[in-house]
Amino acid sequence: xxxxxxxxxxxxxxxxxxxxxxxxxxxxxxxxxxxxxxxxxxxxxxxxxxxxxxxxxxxxxxxxxxxxxxxxxxxxxxxxxxxxxxxxxxxxxxxxxxxxxxxxxxxxxxxxxxxxxxxxxxxxxxxxxxxxxxxxxxxxxxxxxxxxxxxxxxxxxxxxxxxxxxxxxxxxxxxxxxxxxxxxxxxxxxxxxxxxxxxxxxxxxxxxxxxxxxxxxxxxxxxxxxxxxxxxxxxxxxxxxxxxxxxxxxxxxxxxxxxxxxxxxxxxxxxxxxxxxxxxxxxxxxxxxxxxxxxxxxxxxxxxxxxxxxxxxxxxxxxxxxxxxxxxxxxxxxxxxxxxxxxxxxxxxxxxxxxxxxxxxxxxxxxxxxxxxxxxxxxxxxxxxxxxxxxxxxxxxxxxxxxxxxxxxxxxxxxxxxxxxxxxxxxxxxxxxxxxxxxxxxxxxxxxxxxx
Ligand SMILES: C[S@@+](CC[C@H](N)C(=O)[O-])C[C@H]1O[C@@H](n2cnc3c(N)ncnc32)[C@H](O)[C@@H]1O
Ligand code: SF4
Numbered sequence: 001x002x003x004x005x006x007x008x009x010x011x012x013x014x015x016x017x018x019x020x021x022x023x024x025x026x027x028x029x030x031x032x033x034x035x036x037x038x039x040x041x042x043x044x045x046x047x048x049x050x051x052x053x054x055x056x057x058x059x060x061x062x063x064x065x066x067x068x069x070x071x072x073x074x075x076x077x078x079x080x081x082x083x084x085x086x087x088x089x090x091x092x093x094x095x096x097x098x099x100x101x102x103x104x105x106x107x108x109x110x111x112x113x114x115x116x117x118x119x120x121x122x123x124x125x126x127x128x129x130x131x132x133x134x135x136x137x138x139x140x141x142x143x144x145x146x147x148x149x150x151x152x153x154x155x156x157x158x159x160x161x162x163x164x165x166x167x168x169x170x171x172x173x174x175x176x177x178x179x180x181x182x183x184x185x186x187x188x189x190x191x192x193x194x195x196x197x198x199x200x201x202x203x204x205x206x207x208x209x210x211x212x213x214x215x216x217x218x219x220x221x222x223x224x225x226x227x228x229x230x231x232x233x234x235x236x237x238x239x240x241x242x243x244x245x246x247x248x249x250x251x252x253x254x255x256x257x258x259x260x261x262x263x264x265x266x267x268x269x270x271x272x273x274x275x276x277x278x279x280x281x282x283x284x285x286x287x288x289x290x291x292x293x294x295x296x297x298x299x300x301x302x303x304x305x306x307x308x309x310x311x312x313x314x315x316x317x318x319x320x321x322x323x324x325x326x327x328x329x330x331x332x333x334x335x336x337x338x339x340x341x342x343x344x345x346x347x348x349x350x351x352x353x354x355x356x357x358x359x360x361x362x363x364x365x366x367x368x369x370x371x372x373x374x375x376x377x378x379x380x381x382x383x384x385x386x387x388x389x390x391x392x393x394x395x396x397x398x399x400x401x402x403x404x405x406x407x408x409x410x411x412x413x414x415x416x417x418x419x420x421x422x423x424x425x426x427x428x429x430x431x432x433x434x435x436x437x438x439x440x441x442x443x444x445x446x447x448x449x450x451x452x
Contacts, residue, residue, distance in 0.1 A: 003425050006262050015450055016431045019376050020308045022369035023440040028336055032358025040330040041096050044318045049104040051316035055323030056110040057341055063182040064252040067241050069325040070111040083120040087127035089322050089348045094131025102133040105314045106140045114148040118156040125160050139163050146192040147184060154195045165196050166205040171212055172223045179213040186226050193230050206232040210271060211240035211264045213257040220267045224274045234295060235288040237271055265452050284377055285430055287311045304377040333360040371397060372434045379422040379430055404436045428452050
């Protein structure tokens with residue numbers, strides 16, 4: 001059977017959540033409700049291990065496509081000042097937990113953490129080691145904009161403890177780069193990859209985008225070939241999310257040069273085929289990994305997870321987020337920090353957590369979240385496992401799965417006694433099936449990025 005993906009998409013809401021959490025973050029409520037944070041913190045105290053995310057909300061350039069929470073600064077002072085506040089927040093959480101909980105993973109994202117200089121990296125490292133237990137040798141991953149990398153940058157990041165690097169490429173074509181205000185040569189990127197490898201970085205990820213202005217299949221194919229030449233351990237191939245109502249600088253992109261739905265689908269499919277033909281294993285909807293990479297191993301064993309950074313093999317149940325806009329995840333719910341750096345700073349300097357929004361999860365949220373995460377990671381959900389975890393309360397969802405697979409979405413998925421399965425050809429459309437289990441979704445009231 002050949003699916004007519006464009007036809008199926010035309011029958012859907014134009015956008016759907018990316019399901020990096022369930023419920024998606026736009027449903028978090030102001031301050032999350034009474035006692036939310038205290039309840040979550042007391043659960044976190046007993047955690048076996050923690051995953052940490054640190055947000056650096058600064059860049060020295062503004063790429064017009066960027067959907068991240070960041071601000072351009074041409075001076076270093078704002079970063080140095082920001083780090084002083086960040087370490088107060090780290091200490092605050094250390095005090096709240098009351099013991100140095102072991103850390104399994106630490107991710108520095110942004111923005112551009114690669115702008116941080118040796119001194120600020122050392123200050124952050126010292127604060128982290130004072131508040132948490134790093135004795136188990138956690139994975140430390142850092143997002144790197146190659147244009148930031150100067151002599152000594154990689155050595156400084158290694159001294160911080162970096163074990164993995166994630167490099168932003170997006171597209172190597174000069175016309176596409178001009179249309180998104182992101183000049184970045186292949187040679188520069190290649191030299192950063194070599195420096196990282198020579199310094200002993202165990203794993204390198206490269207981010208590329210499809211759906212960019214002026215991009216066509218041929219240009220994307222050239223970018224993919226160049227990315228493959230760099231032999232990264234992982235590749236993330238994201239669909240460009242054009243959301244100018246949320247990110248006004250995206251209005252600088254000429255919308256008439258954006259590829260249409262059919263071109264986006266064809267480009268994504270071609271790139272995915274090329275990457276898979278090179279021996280990478282597809283992971284979820286937008287990642288690829290070498291077969292011996294831990295992400296590929298996790299995918300093989302049904303142990304993949306999805307969080308605000310995308311796909312991960314990190315199975316820590318508690319994840320703390322530091323910095324403006326960062327999200328903390330707990331078995332009982334989510335908390336999100338103030339998005340504006342000024343308001344975030346004011347909270348932390350007054351000795352209070354910078355909580356802006358959050359949500360306590362109900363058992364129904366947890367159950368639907370489990371179904372959606374398994375679909376997004378494995379394209380299937382097993383009924384036995386669902387009932388084992390949630391008991392008889394899961395039966396209505398199994399009933400829903402049967403209706404979905406026998407009704408409008410019969411060409412995308414099927415059910416048998418053991419579970420719900422997506423047709424392989426329909427995997428890129430998994431957000432459509434995931435959305436059928438989303439009790440919070442109101443597509444008429446909310447705007448999301450394109451499904452493919
Ligand atoms: C924080 S940036 C990466 C680190 C560094 N600042 C850089 O640009 O190289 C994270 C990644 O998010 C992805 N991204 C940013 N804006 C996006 C958008 N509007 N749609 C899809 N992906 C986007 C890009 O692939 C980017 O590399
Ligand atoms: S893509 Fe990276 S470098 Fe460009 S503005 Fe966004 S976070 Fe900054």
